[in-house]
Amino acid sequence: GQQLNQSPQSMFIQEGEDVSMNCTSSSIFNTWLWYKQDPGEGPVLLIALYKAGELTSNGRLTAQFGITRKDSFLNISASIPSDVGIYFCAGLSTGAGSYQLTFGKGTKLSVIP
Amino acid sequence: DTGVSQDPRHKITKRGQNVTFRCDPISEHNRLYWYRQTLGQGPEFLTYFQNEAQLEKSRLLSDRFSAERPKGSFSTLEIQRTEQGDSAMYLCASSLGQGVFQPQHFGDGTRLSIL
Numbered sequence: 086g087q088q089l090n091q092s093p094q095s096m097f098i099q100e101g102e103d104v105s106m107n108c109t110s111s112s113i114f115n116t117w118l119w120y121k122q123d124p125g126e127g128p129v130l131l132i133a134l135y136k137a138g139e140l141t142s143n144g145r146l147t148a149q150f151g152i153t154r155k156d157s158f159l160n161i162s163a164s165i166p167s168d169v170g171i172y173f174c175a176g177l178s179t180g181a182g183s184y185q186l187t188f189g190k191g192t193k194l195s196v197i198p
Numbered sequence: 199d200t201g202v203s204q205d206p207r208h209k210i211t212k213r214g215q216n217v218t219f220r221c222d223p224i225s226e227h228n229r230l231y232w233y234r235q236t237l238g239q240g241p242e243f244l245t246y247f248q249n250e251a252q253l254e255k256s257r258l259l260s261d262r263f264s265a266e267r268p269k270g271s272f273s274t275l276e277i278q279r280t281e282q283g284d285s286a287m288y289l290c291a292s293s294l295g296q297g298v299f300q301p302q303h304f305g306d307g308t309r310l311s312i313l
Contacts, residue, residue: 089240116299127202127289127304128241135299173240177299184229184295185254186302188240 091174091189098164099197106172106192107158114176117150117157118186122171131172132159164196200224202305204290210311211280218276219308223292230273231302232265233289234258241289241304247273277310285312 091108098104108117116135120128132143134150134157141148147160157174171193175186203222211217223230228249233241244263246254249270259265262281267273277284287309291302 091240118301120304125306125309127291127306130301130303133301175240184231184246184293184299185243185256186231186233186241188242190238190240 089174089176089187089189091192093192094190095193095195097195097197100164100166102164104161104164104168104194105158106174106194107156108174108176108189109156110176110187111155112176112178113154114178114187115154116177117148118175118177119146119148119157119159120173120175122173122191128173161194164194166196166198169194169196202290202292202303204288204305204308206308207306208309208311210313212313213280213282215280216276216278217280217310218274219288219290219310220272220274221290221292221305222272223290224303227292227294227303228270229293229295229300229302230267231291231293232273232275233291233304235287235289235307236285244275280310280312282312285310 119131122128132148137154138152139150145162171191173191174189205220230247232244235241247267262278265275287307289307291304293300293302
């Protein structure tokens with residue numbers, strides 16, 4: 086089946102630093118999504134990307150859909166303590182009417198005040 | 199709050215028992231999805247409904263698992279004869295859409311623990 090390789094697995098950064106994480110796949114995806122999950126809660130959608138090469142921002146977050154359609158990255162600028170959590174990339178391949186998302190294993194972000 | 203609602207939030211049961219979870223999607227969403235998430239992993243797709251029709255099932259959905267969405271609104275996921283390996287967070291998501299993909303919005307999940 087399809088797999089997403091998400092890196093890094095975990096990061097420890099100082100408050101105020103910028104963060105970058107990425108996802109790669111051997112398969113092509115039509116849509117890339119980035120979610121954040123806090124302990125005991127469900128994933129919350131951060132950014133959705135629909136087109137190869139697309140660069141989208143949401144406040145301090147910026148994500149890009151790779152032009153090969155096999156990768157995506159997420160940047161967080163000027164990190165703050167509430168950025169702590171697990172960030173997941175997810176890809177969608179809508180072949181044959183499928184709408185299932187394939188998720189990476191997550192990047193655990195810790196922010197040191 | 200009009201987000202995706204799941205009940206119960208936590209379920210502890212003995213191995214071999216049956217359990218049922220409920221999901222209430224965002225009210226205007228016609229698509230509903232079930233995922234399973236184990237510790238240290240991302241969510242894994244189980245099944246998907248468009249209105250009341252179950253259109254897709256993962257190979258993870260063994261014959262002990264059954265999902266329904268009888269009136270195209272809320273959905274239930276039942277696990278029969280639970281096993282230790284069923285311990286996980288079960289997440290429900292919903293989205294709008296008629297052909298065009300819309301992002302899935304998740305509930306806070308039901309955490310299942312099998313003793």
